[in-house]
Amino acid sequence: MAFTGTQDYIATKELQLAVNAAITLEKPLLVKGEPGTGKTMLAEQLAASLGTDLIQWHIKSTTKAQQGLYEYDAVSRLRDSQLGDEKVHDIKNYIVQGKLWQAFTADKRPVLLIDEIDKADIEFPNDLLLELDKMEFFVYETQELVKATQRPIVIITSNNEKELPDAFLRRCFFHYIQFPSADEMRSIINVHYPDIKQRLVDEALKAFFDLREVPGLKKKPSTSELLDWLKLLVAEDIPAETLHNKDGKTSIPPLYGALLKNEQDIHLFEKLVFMARR
Incomplete structure (x- = not known):
């Protein structure tokens, strides 16, 4: 099913081609453009047009790539051990799934939005190279390999606040949203x-x-x-x-x-x- 925009979102021919090309190539679509040109809304409307879930990961200056995979809640486990809670014996109870994990294991192929990636540290994109390329990662605490059952459609937005690494750009399909006429x-x-x-x-x-x-x-x-x-x-x-x-x-x-x-x-x-x- 090709994306042609929706009744709530006007997509230019160039943008439609970019979205459909990224889906065909199974590569993340990196979308740049002035703030307010509908980059985030593109992911929302794409998910709506495909009738699938939208998983949103909004990036901040303090966001780390690991948070998109999973986090180990050691503090909660320590507290539960002090209280004598039985669930402390299973470390899986303290593994918090990140947005990529949720996207990799979704029942239906979702749209994953990584919003404003340029707000994070310069190493952030490099730290996701393998995960976005292979669509898998390893959970060391449980010795578990999390592998995507089907590749999510990944939309990555940037306001061009900082340059992204070449190795990261090479793995994406790129589109710049021109300001509307x-x-x-x-x-x-x-x-x-x-x-x-x-x-x-x-x-x-x-x-x-x-x-x-x-x-x-x-x-x-x-x-x-x-x-x-x-x-x-x-x-x-x-x-x-x-x-x-x-x-x-x-x-x-x-x-x-x-x-x-x-x-x-x-x-x-x-x-x-x-x-x-x-």
Whole structure:
């Protein structure tokens, strides 16, 4: 069954090809792109379209690769031994399965999301090379080999905060999600807000892409922020005319706090608007 997107997720032809190629090759799909371009949602919608489970492993700066395999809870075992609990004699009671273990032993081929892998230590991807390649690992405490009954579909996302090792990249199929064009963005908006007035969409898109073109922005507004902004415009019943600049000069859009997320960008934008009005 080929992935073609869902009614809730607009996937470009290039993205569809990348997903289906990774599934055919049985390799992890490494997805990069600006924050807010739907990388995480891709895994969610892929699982929904295939009618299978989604196992999510959200990576933090403190996450270790071993946690994705399993963890041995020695503290609980020590406490139980002091209390005289009988289960202390079976070490398996203190082995906590990680997300990869869950994916390897799932009854139905799942989608495994390793989200924002670039947040972890630089050695993190290298520590998973064998496990993602061979789809197996060894549990030393129980002398058990955990091997995937069927290879999970692995989606790995990155915001490009740090470079990933070549050896890791070699094992992945890569796709970069380009920022949507105005027409693609219109399709995305229509999926989320099918009853929205098109005049409001026209003016909002113009204001949004004009804002993204402002030089020097620390963080450009993303797709998810545009959707939040439109939701507010509809909720507050802001007319499309409010977003239209009849004099052709730059103006501050209403509720711009949904689009600009730090004080430097707000000050920069306000300064450019002031200069344009002079």
